[in-house]
Amino acid sequence: MRKKMLNHTPERTCVVCREKKNKSELFRIAKISESNYSFDEKQKLQARAIYVCKTHECIKRISKNKKYSLKIEDLLTMVNLLKKQSKDYLNILKAMKNSEHLTFGINMVMEDIQHIHFLIIAEDISEKNDKKIIAKAKEFNIPYAHFGDKAQLGDIFNKDEINVIAIKNKKVARGLID
Numbered sequence: 001m002r003k004k005m006l007n008h009t010p011e012r013t014c015v016v017c018r019e020k021k022n023k024s025e026l027f028r029i030a031k032i033s034e035s036n037y038s039f040d041e042k043q044k045l046q047a048r049a050i051y052v053c054k055t056h057e058c059i060k061r062i063s064k065n066k067k068y069s070l071k072i073e074d075l076l077t078m079v080n081l082l083k084k085q086s087k088d089y090l091n092i093l094k095a096m097k098n099s100e101h102l103t104f105g106i107n108m109v110m111e112d113i114q115h116i117h118f119l120i121i122a123e124d125i126s127e128k129n130d131k132k133i134i135a136k137a138k139e140f141n142i143p144y145a146h147f148g149d150k151a152q153l154g155d156i157f158n159k160d161e162i163n164v165i166a167i168k169n170k171k172v173a174r175g176l177i178d
């Protein structure tokens with residue numbers, strides 16, 4: 001079994017959905033004072049902080065949460081980062097779709113797990129499949145991220161829907177993780 005860690009990052013919990021994720025999958029929001037929260041894009045502000053998933057769903061939900069009363073500018077910045085990032089990701093994947101470095105679909109990923117360096121999981125994957133894939137990823141120390149929806153991932157390969165895409169090339173995986 002492959003046991004080498006590729007990229008170990010600490011985990012934090014999203015204040016909205018309570019899911020534990022890699023810090024790279026979360027936005028940091030610094031608590032400036034009791035009622036003043038500020039988006040910490042560079043993750044460097046010296047203050048206590050909360051974290052929220054880099055997903056439209058969790059950002060939408062935190063925007064409605066009066067407890068954190070985030071500034072509209074901060075919310076817009078987060079949404080725009082999300083859009084830009086997902087577009088970049090999708091474009092990179094589209095450019096590579098015919099290469100041997102990518103594979104997709106739950107069965108293919110499970111079969112090929114030992115050759116995989118990074119997993120991109122659809123945000124709207126079923127909870128059951130999400131757990132199954134994440135358990136496998138953790139077992140083999142494979143970093144993963146939730147990105148786009150099943151239709152967006154499917155679009156890359158001209159399919160209706162795809163649950164998960166796997167990167168089999170180490171360099172490509174690093175490029176996507178950073």
Ligand SMILES: [Zn+2]
Nearest residue numbers: 014017053058
């Ligand atoms: Zn969340």
